[in-house]
Amino acid sequence: MTRACPYCEASGLEAAEESGVLRCPACGRSSLAGELPLSTAAAVSLEAGAAAGSGRLARGPQRAPRRAPGEVASWPAALAAGAATVVFYGALYLLPEARISDLFMSRGWVPYVITGVSFWALFLLAARWLRLRTEATALERDLIATGADGLLGPGDARSAIEQLQARSQGLESSFLVGRLERALRHFEARRRVVEVVEFLTAESSADEGRVDASYALVRVFVWAVPTLGFIGTVIGIGAAVGGFSETLEAASSLETMKESIGSVTGGLGVAFDTTLLALVMSILIMFPASAVQRIEESFLGEAEDYCDEQLVRRLRDDAASTRQADDAAIEALARRLIEAMGRVERVRS
Numbered sequence: 124m125t126r127a128c129p130y131c132e133a134s135g136l137e138a139a140e141e142s143g144v145l146r147c148p149a150c151g152r153s154s155l156a157g158e159l160p161l162s163t164a165a166a167v168s169l170e171a172g173a174a175a176g177s178g179r180l181a182r183g184p185q186r187a188p189r190r191a192p193g194e195v196a197s198w199p200a201a202l203a204a205g206a207a208t209v210v211f212y213g214a215l216y217l218l219p220e221a222r223i224s225d226l227f228m229s230r231g232w233v234p235y236v237i238t239g240v241s242f243w244a245l246f247l248l249a250a251r252w253l254r255l256r257t258e259a260t261a262l263e264r265d266l267i268a269t270g271a272d273g274l275l276g277p278g279d280a281r282s283a284i285e286q287l288q289a290r291s292q293g294l295e296s297s298f299l300v301g302r303l304e305r306a307l308r309h310f311e312a313r314r315r316v317v318e319v320v321e322f323l324t325a326e327s328s329a330d331e332g333r334v335d336a337s338y339a340l341v342r343v344f345v346w347a348v349p350t351l352g353f354i355g356t357v358i359g360i361g362a363a364v365g366g367f368s369e370t371l372e373a374a375s376s377l378e379t380m381k382e383s384i385g386s387v388t389g390g391l392g393v394a395f396d397t398t399l400l401a402l403v404m405s406i407l408i409m410f411p412a413s414a415v416q417r418i419e420e421s422f423l424g425e426a427e428d429y430c431d432e433q434l435v436r437r438l439r440d441d442a443a444s445t446r447q448a449d450d451a452a453i454e455a456l457a458r459r460l461i462e463a464m465g466r467v468e469r470v471r472s
Contacts, residue, residue, distance in 0.1 A: 129130035191330065192298040192426070193251035193419045197243075200250055204242035211238065226400060230393045233355035234400055237348055241404040248411045255418055261299040262425055266290050267433050273441045280311035285294055299426050302326055306434060316438045323366050323435070327427050341412045343403055352401020359394025415426040 212235070215224050227234045268286035269275045275283055284307050291300045302323075309322045 131389070145351050158459050189329075189332040189333060190298070191419065192422050193255045193415065194333075194337045195250045195254050197247060197340055200246040203246045207242045207246070208235070208239045211242075230396050231355065231358060233351055233358065233397045237351050237401055237404055240344055240347055240351070240383075241408060244341060244348075244408045245411065247341065247344075248408075248415050252415050252418070255415070255422055257294075258298055258422060259425075261291070261294050261297045262429055264294075264413055265433065266291060266300065266303060267437060269437050271472075273437065275310075275434075275437045276439050277311055277314040280307045283307050284311075299429065302426065302430065303434060308431065310438060314440070316435065316440050319438060320356070320435060323427070323430050327423070330423055331420075334416070334423065338412065338416055341408070345408050345412065348405045348408065349401050352398045352405075355397025355401070356394040359397065 215227055218224060227238065228230065266287050267275065268283050268290075270279055284304055287303055287307065288295075291297060294300055300350065305326070306319055306323055309320045310316075313319070
């Protein structure tokens with residue numbers, strides 16, 4: 124008989140120290156052994172689906188890594204940022220000499236790095252925003268197929284998954300489609316609506332954490348740009364201090380003193396201009412980052428409402444399976460209590 128985690132359906136359950144208590148290595152939850160076996164019908168249907176080799180339906184517990192709705196790869200944004208930096212400095216080189224050209228091109232290597240990092244952050248945020256726009260299109264579709272009565276029972280879950288895959292053409296990697304598919308698989312395995320509600324609640328909490336963690340690289344950019352400005356400031360002040368010492372040494376000659384003062388003011392220009400550039404660039408990153416994160420968190424709420432309206436309200440319990448599962452759980456719990464009482468009596472004796 125097939126055994127799987129009753130929460131995430133992953134295999135490979137590990138036995139804990141307590142007899143009959145198993146822990147899932149995937150989600151970390153514990154369950155009694157009496158609760159773990161799937162019903163015969165569910166086990167047969169899962170094995171039949173695996174034998175058929177029907178693409179995503181036959182994958183079993185091996186799934187793609189979970190991600191936040193707007194999470195994208197960072198290296199395409201890095202490549203685009205490199206190209207944009209080259210184009211930007213090429214345009215500055217062609218322009219006549221101006222204050223902005225001096226700010227970006229005559230203050231050492233730090234402005235080049237600040238510009239590249241800033242472009243990287245902005246392109247990454249733009250890619251996330253475009254991804255969220257694509258994800259939002261799934262909210263406008265009716266992805267759940269129901270029976271003639273407008274409801275969906277445990278026995279209809281597999282056909283509903285097939286219809287979900289058919290209706291989500293072009294959105295196969297959508298965050299919402301993945302959540303609905305996992306919920307339907309959970310409903311097929313557990314056969315109770317309350318289990319699906321708990322599953323979706325846990326999914327929502329986990330996704331909030333994923334969204335927050337997915338902005339770690341953007342936060343690094345926001346932190347790195349002012350730090351680079353501070354490095355430029357230290358370099359400029361160091362050059363100014365060195366030039367000032369030369370000025371004191373050349374105090375005997377007025378012309379030499381004028382030349383050495385130029386190195387002092389040049390170093391101070393590097394110090395202040397790199398700081399100014401870094402602060403401006405960090406502001407240009409922080410505002411879009413805050414806006415995109417707010418849009419992504421809003422999408423999570425809309426996805427949760429969609430699952431409640433379009434999925435949970437259309438589900439119906441299998442009364443016989445529910446009673447059977449409840450009886451099995453009560454029987455397993457009673458057996459564990461009897462065994463525990465027996466161990467206590469043996470210890471007392």
